[in-house]
Amino acid sequence: MAAQDNELSIRSRYGLLRDLVPIYSLYQLLPNLIAVGLFLWLNDRLGHFPPILILLLMLGWVFQFVLRPSLMIVSTDQAAWLEAVLEAQGFFVKSETDARWRIVGKEWWQRWPHQFIEFVPGDTVTVIAPGEVMEALRGSLELVEEHGELLFASDAQPFAFEPPEPEPEPELSWQMKVPAVVLGAGCVVSMVWTTFTGGREGLLRWGLSAKALSEGRFETIFLHMFAHGSAMHLMMNMTALAAIGPMLTSRLGPVPINGLRFGLLFFLSALAGATTFLALHPFGAVPMLGASGGLYGLIGLMIRTPSDGGGVLAVRSKRVKRIALDLIKQNAFLFLMLALMAWESGTAGGLAWEAHLGGFLFGLCIGPKLLPRAGATMPDEALPPETFVPAR
Structure with a gap:
């Protein structure tokens, strides 16, 4: 199948403003009105929205949002291949009246009128599908571009490919885990220290703000990187650190310079x-x-350095743009959910998306300067020297 030069970008069929109120049929309108009425009634009876109901409301909105109608431009060859995949999988059936593909095996009340896949022909083909389904269709096309034509295998496995057997990746040595362990230990010790010495008030004194600096508490510029507002906050950040820390360290050169680069990137981010x-x-x-600002800096550099040993990816590359957009969506949802919970409880707080953004942009744009240059001696667990290129 011929490769396509476009970015296979997915856009909204009706526009972002319409997507913010994701109701695309009268069948959806009725249950949504019932849900809103129930929430208003409970608020009147209880005097407030219980946090669990706010969470359910947000999850309902997300469920409808991910299924929003979307568009994608593909070539005629790509469209033909996608239709062949849909037919082979058997999860969708093509209507003989309007040529739209609709999912099978659902009850009548689960079949929303806007939930279909349609291929509109022209010089190119416009694919119309629910957002979540469209992501899967795009993933299939990108799989073809990466591995070549896929072969239909069976009803249980509609298509399959046999790429060359990759060489097993060597297990990272304990030295690659040291920087992340040291950083994580600092965060845990800070949490324990603030909990047993000053409680909530002592913890907030570690926080960074314009007011804190105006009072001369400049130590908060450093301390805030290790303090966390709750055990859940700490656990989320430490999980992310454990996932990316050793792998990124292995790409930053030999021991001990890689640990120094790792720490410098975290601190500057x-x-x-x-x-x-x-x-x-x-x-x-x-x-x-x-520690989110520093962690997002690590993520920013991570997505610029492919695990397959290729050169540093351009900021405008498809992969970088895709991951950046996903991070923006995740932060937007978390910010909205935490802001609603803080508003309901009458307290201040939420997600410091500004720190996430600043750290991520630093790691994304400046982070590659910390990568070893071509010809540098790399540890056995890291990428071979010949696969590195000078950071740009």
């Missing part, structure tokens, strides 16, 4: 996140806590 936070809240009093 956290500073970039703090600077962004302060720039957007120049007179703010709500303190910011957490």
Whole structure:
């Protein structure tokens, strides 16, 4: 199948503003009105929205949002291949009246009128499908571009490919895990220290804000990177650190320089996140806590350095743009959910997206400067020297 030059970009069929209220049929309107009425009635009876109901409301919105009608432009060859995949899988059936593909095996009340797949022919083919389904269709096309034509195998496995057997990746040595362990230990010790010495008030004194700096508490510029607002906050960040820390360390050169580069990237990314936070809240009093700014810097560099040993990816590459967009969506949802919960409980707080953004942009744009140059001696667990190129 011929490769396609376009980006296989997915866009909304009706526009973002319409997607924010994801109701595309009268069949959806009725249950949504019932749900809103129930929430208003409970609010009137209880005097407030219980947090669990707010969470259910958000999950319902997300469920409808991911199934929003979307568009994607493909070539005629790609469209023919997708239709062949749909037919082989048997999860969708093509209507003889309107040529639309509709899912099978669902009850009548589960079949929303806007939930279909349609191929509109022209010079190119416009694919119309629910957002979640469209992501799967795009993934199939990208799989073809990466591995070549896929072969139909059976009803249980509609298509399969046999790429060359990859060489087994060597297990990372304990030295690659040391920087992440040291950083994580610092965060855990900080959590224990603030919990047993000053409680909630002592913890907030570690937070960074314009007010804290105006009071001369400049130590918060450093301390906030290790303090966390709750055990759940700490666990989320430590999980992310454990997942990416050793792998990124292995790409930063030999021991011990890789650990120094890792620590420097984290520290500078956290500073970039703090600077962004302060720039957007120049007179703010709500303190910011957490290692997220530094962690997002690690993520920013991680997505620029492919695991297959290729050169540093361009910021405008498809992979970088895709991951960046996914991170924006995740942060937007978390910010909205935490803001609603904070508003309901009458407290200040939420997600410091400004620090996430500043740290991520630093790691994405400046982080590659910390990568070893071509010809540098790499550890056995890392990528071979010949696969590295100078950071750009």
